[in-house]
Amino acid sequence: MKKKHLNPVISSGLRIVALGGGTGLSALLRGLKEHVVRRGDQHPTFKRPVTDLAAIVTVTDDGGSSGRLRRENRILPPGDIRNCMVALANDEALLSRLFQYRFNAGRGLSGHNFGNLFLAALTHVTGDFSEAVRVSAKVLAIRGRIFPSTLSNVHLVAKLADGKRVQGETRISRSRVPIRRIELNPRRVRPLPMAIEAIQQADIILMGPGSLYTSIIPNLLIPEIADAIARSKSPRVYIANLMTQPGETTHYALSDHLRVIEHHVDRRVLDVVVANRQSISPEVARRYRRQGAEPVLVDRDNVLKLKVRLITGNLVEEHGVLRHNSPRLARLLLDEFLINPRRR
Numbered sequence: 001m002k003k004k005h006l007n008p009v010i011s012s013g014l015r016i017v018a019l020g021g022g023t024g025l026s027a028l029l030r031g032l033k034e035h036v037v038r039r040g041d042q043h044p045t046f047k048r049p050v051t052d053l054a055a056i057v058t059v060t061d062d063g064g065s066s067g068r069l070r071r072e073n074r075i076l077p078p079g080d081i082r083n084c085m086v087a088l089a090n091d092e093a094l095l096s097r098l099f100q101y102r103f104n105a106g107r108g109l110s111g112h113n114f115g116n117l118f119l120a121a122l123t124h125v126t127g128d129f130s131e132a133v134r135v136s137a138k139v140l141a142i143r144g145r146i147f148p149s150t151l152s153n154v155h156l157v158a159k160l161a162d163g164k165r166v167q168g169e170t171r172i173s174r175s176r177v178p179i180r181r182i183e184l185n186p187r188r189v190r191p192l193p194m195a196i197e198a199i200q201q202a203d204i205i206l207m208g209p210g211s212l213y214t215s216i217i218p219n220l221l222i223p224e225i226a227d228a229i230a231r232s233k234s235p236r237v238y239i240a241n242l243m244t245q246p247g248e249t250t251h252y253a254l255s256d257h258l259r260v261i262e263h264h265v266d267r268r269v270l271d272v273v274v275a276n277r278q279s280i281s282p283e284v285a286r287r288y289r290r291q292g293a294e295p296v297l298v299d300r301d302n303v304l305k306l307k308v309r310l311i312t313g314n315l316v317e318e319h320g321v322l323r324h325n326s327p328r329l330a331r332l333l334l335d336e337f338l339i340n341p342r343r344r
Helices: 022-033 064-073 079-088 094-100 114-126 129-140 169-174 193-201 212-220 223-231 254-264 282-290 300-305 326-337
Strands: 014-020 050-057 145-148 155-160 165-167 179-185 204-207 236-239 272-276 309-313 316-319 321-324
Touching: 014 022, 014 193, 014 212, 022 050, 022 079, 022 212, 022 321, 022 326, 050 079, 050 193, 064 079, 064 114, 079 094, 079 114, 079 129, 079 145, 094 114, 094 129, 114 129, 129 145, 145 193, 155 169, 155 212, 165 169, 169 212, 179 212, 179 254, 193 223, 204 212, 204 326, 212 223, 212 254, 236 254, 236 326, 254 272, 254 300, 272 326, 300 309, 309 326, 321 326
Parallel strands: 014 050, 014 204, 050 145, 204 236, 236 272, 272 309
Antiparallel strands: 155 165, 155 179, 316 321
């Protein structure tokens, strides 16, 4: 007699999916991780604990160590996934520091992260990038699951306001010409089935924070992912960046970010937007302004006209650079959606 397959997710727990890339997704995961309860844990933070936290990570990075490994070893870029692993690690001490360690000397080695090399080596040993991610996650004992959005070797292509086309995430990020549209090359790629399953089972779907054109939208350009989000009856939440990004979102208000997502996805995928309302110190604001960045303006009336619910909070953490305060962001999200997570 065959044993029934046991679902590793506790059925009564809260299931969260977060999509994105870069440092923004890592900050979100780091905060949510503290509320994840697994079998054997005795003291859940909430009456209904978070029992499944899944990250779906964009794989279009082509710069730095990730870009080199991608070109030279023909693997998917590991950097964003490595950052998510470290953020979700049960112990962000020695092993996490090891995965983030960057070599600063050695011909061919300088500039690489140990974690990137580890993932590259495991990909060749196992013959499968997603299996390498799974094994690495086990080594770090992460409190969650991580999936690349696709296993295809996909690149970003931007159509700019001046009519030019730019290929590659790094070149797009460096461009100062406004972006009209982002596309994938190749256009039709398949997601991991487990990523789609995670979206279908999620009680909350989170997108961002992160670069609008190079971290958030690339995941939504995969038809099956956009379709799964569009069909979900759970809250679909966009977490806005704290600051605009030079070139990508110069002078964008909050409603502009939402309209860009609408423009790229022909189905409704957002119900709620979370934005910062906390002031930024004048000194830090001046430094960002010199770089062409400014706080994202929360134009409430325009946001509400898009039939999206707006939630704001004090979400800034300043340490020379601006980041989302991970604990406060996680707490705001869980306080808002815990009681009735499927409320739209």
